[in-house]
Amino acid sequence: MPPLTLHDAVARADDLLQSVIADFPMHLETTFAEMDRSxxxxxxxxxxxxxxxxxxxxxxxxxxxxxxxxxxxEAALKTGDKTNFEKAARVHVDCMRLCVASNIRKPxxxxxxxxxxxxxxxxxxxxxxxxxx
Amino acid sequence: xxxxxxxxRAWEARENSKVLQKTVNFxxxxxxxVDDNQYMxxxxxxxxxxxxxxxxxxxxNAKEGFAxxxxxxxxxxxxxxxxxxxxxxxxxxxxxxxxxxSRPDIPIILCSGHTxxxxxxxxxxxxxxxxxxxxxxxxxxxxKLDLAIFHPRPFIIxxxxxxxxxxxxxNAQYDGIERRRDSGLQQHDIDALLYS
Numbered sequence: 001m002p003p004l005t006l007h008d009a010v011a012r013a014d015d016l017l018q019s020v021i022a023d024f025p026m027h028l029e030t031t032f033a034e035m036d037r038s039x040x041x042x043x044x045x046x047x048x049x050x051x052x053x054x055x056x057x058x059x060x061x062x063x064x065x066x067x068x069x070x071x072x073x074e075a076a077l078k079t080g081d082k083t084n085f086e087k088a089a090r091v092h093v094d095c096m097r098l099c100v101a102s103n104i105r106k107p108x109x110x111x112x113x114x115x116x117x118x119x120x121x122x123x124x125x126x127x128x129x130x131x132x133x
Numbered sequence: 134x135x136x137x138x139x140x141x142r143a144w145e146a147r148e149n150s151k152v153l154q155k156t157v158n159f160x161x162x163x164x165x166x167v168d169d170n171q172y173m174x175x176x177x178x179x180x181x182x183x184x185x186x187x188x189x190x191x192x193x194n195a196k197e198g199f200a201x202x203x204x205x206x207x208x209x210x211x212x213x214x215x216x217x218x219x220x221x222x223x224x225x226x227x228x229x230x231x232x233x234x235s236r237p238d239i240p241i242i243l244c245s246g247h248t249x250x251x252x253x254x255x256x257x258x259x260x261x262x263x264x265x266x267x268x269x270x271x272x273x274x275x276x277k278l279d280l281a282i283f284h285p286r287p288f289i290i291x292x293x294x295x296x297x298x299x300x301x302x303x304n305a306q307y308d309g310i311e312r313r314r315d316s317g318l319q320q321h322d323i324d325a326l327l328y329s
Contacts, residue, residue, distance in 0.1 A: 053215075
């Protein structure tokens with residue numbers, strides 16, 4: 001087999017990735033449903049891992065806003081404020097669902113406002129965890 | 134300013150063009166992807182197929198990956214950092230140092246969304262060959278594979294560290310106290326140490 005140039009390899013990979021990119025919203029719905037189930041059962045580590053994975057996948061596949069919300073969810077679950085984990089998971093997953101449903105892929109002004117609100121929630125959780133010691 | 138009017142940008146464009154024309158043949162290589170996330174495995178596999186990698190194998194956890202290394206002749210591992218059970222870093226440490234490891238010197242690429250310095254240092258000190266940061270791109274994966282498989286750094290076996298040489302820059306003139314002395318070992322001596 002003849003050697004491949006980086007140029008050709010990248011072009012071929014981009015073509016092959018189109019089908020993965022097209023299926024991504026469906027994959028997101030499945031992931032959100034799994035996150036809901038994990039939240040109901042208090043399996044926070046599973047949600048944290050799912051959020052971490054989403055962060056990388058979404059940025060790779062052209063949904064940076066989902067990556068940013070997933071990053072915020074991961075940060076929320078790292079605060080240690082367990083009393084608010086369920087709320088944080090619900091709010092973040094709802095936000096990601098809304099972005100997918102509205103086809104919001106980048107931090108447009110409305111999405112930027114969501115992100116600010118999520119950042120405030122994570123900051124409150126951090127303070128609450130610090131107070132609890 | 135036009136491209137031709139800016140010597141720095143013109144140089145950058147020329148260098149980039151050279152890199153893009155670089156040829157690599159992965160058709161004889163076998164790559165094992167160890168990632169608990171099926172979607173990520175699929176994503177990486179698509180890229181590897183586009184690169185005409187000979188064989189792509191998968192494992193969805195570290196234990197399975199370790200067993201696969203013992204069974205198959207693998208040229209490179211692509212491992213996710215965050216996995217349930219054993220993390221990517223713990224897996225790399227096991228491959229590099231466990232007496233049960235069949236390939237302690239295998240090139241390992243660690244995928245990570247973390248780029249903080251202390252985490253990169255942790256990965257380097259565990260014996261990771263290359264770190265692939267997320268978001269992944271076909272170009273970055275191609276370049277890391279080329280480096281890890283075809284341009285590996287010398288393999289080091291020390292009581293405190295086993296893995297590819299952590300120095301990426303060669304300075305033949307350096308003669309300070311941290312200069313590594315030539316052990317006098319040849320490749321067959323290293324192989325004997327690794328596989329005896």
